[in-house]
Amino acid sequence: MGEVKLFRTWSSPFALRIVWALKLKGVEYETIYEDLANKSSSLLEYNPVHKKVPVLLHNGIPICESLVILEYIDETWNKGVRFLPEDPLARATARFWAKFNDEQVFPSFFRYFMSQGEDQEKAKEKALENLKLVEEHLKGKKFFGGETFGFLDLVFGWLVCYPGVINKAINQNLLAKQMFPNLCRWMEQFGDVPVIKENWPDEEALILKFHEMRQGLGIYISLPN
Missing domain, CATH: 1.20.1050.10 (Glutathione S-transferase Yfyf (Class Pi); Chain A, domain 2)
Structure with missing residues (x-):
């Protein structure tokens, strides 16, 4: 399903959701740790609205906001465990x-x-x-x-x-x-x-x-x- 990168901090509970979701889906990804006191140019480029983590980068396309990312992961890698109910x-x-x-x-x-x-x-x-x-x-x-x-x-x-x-x-x-x-x-x-x-x-x-x-x-x- 292409290249996956996760911009996060080590302590963010909102980024941790995404770690869990990716691992539960069996998705391989690269972690990029951010220092929110000195944000990288990549983070500012990929999330220019909120300038926060987490940001999921899938095939070069950024997805922002943890709840949105969770749904994206659930729908993109939709085999096996599902997070949201069908009803x-x-x-x-x-x-x-x-x-x-x-x-x-x-x-x-x-x-x-x-x-x-x-x-x-x-x-x-x-x-x-x-x-x-x-x-x-x-x-x-x-x-x-x-x-x-x-x-x-x-x-x-x-x-x-x-x-x-x-x-x-x-x-x-x-x-x-x-x-x-x-x-x-x-x-x-x-x-x-x-x-x-x-x-x-x-x-x-x-x-x-x-x-x-x-x-x-x-x-x-x-x-x-």
Whole structure:
């Protein structure tokens, strides 16, 4: 299917989705790591609108925004495992929750992490409100799509790793098992998928990165794109 390159950073949860998707599809690709404090001319050329990672380059043609890239991968390499369901209503529902994650859940979680005092309490309230909606959506399900993992599991997959790292970085845990039993059960099951388990960023490096972010040392984090 031609040459595939992935522009990413080592720590971006949005780029990590694409790594998982490519590996689940068995697609060979070249990784090009970016420094978001010193973006390459190639990244600026291929994503002139957002100037962010991830960017998938397929036969020289760039595809930007992680949710768009996930769908592109699913439709281009459509044999074997499929991420999005065939049913139009189920596909629309999956897209809705994916957008909710990228526009509400993830930003509220990291807003909580990056704030302090009263601002952190307000951010915590919003983050918990969003997580409770996700918890309810998972009720009675093994994965977001039912018995098999797919599109939404890749989208929400950051929850398997990053909250635990943040907990170790600032000793704050939003995902208590007694409050979020469905989410925690899903995290264990999805985290045990070999492709997922084998492709996490280094935990100690992430903890250090989050410490530096809190100290205002100018460390960049990829926001939804």
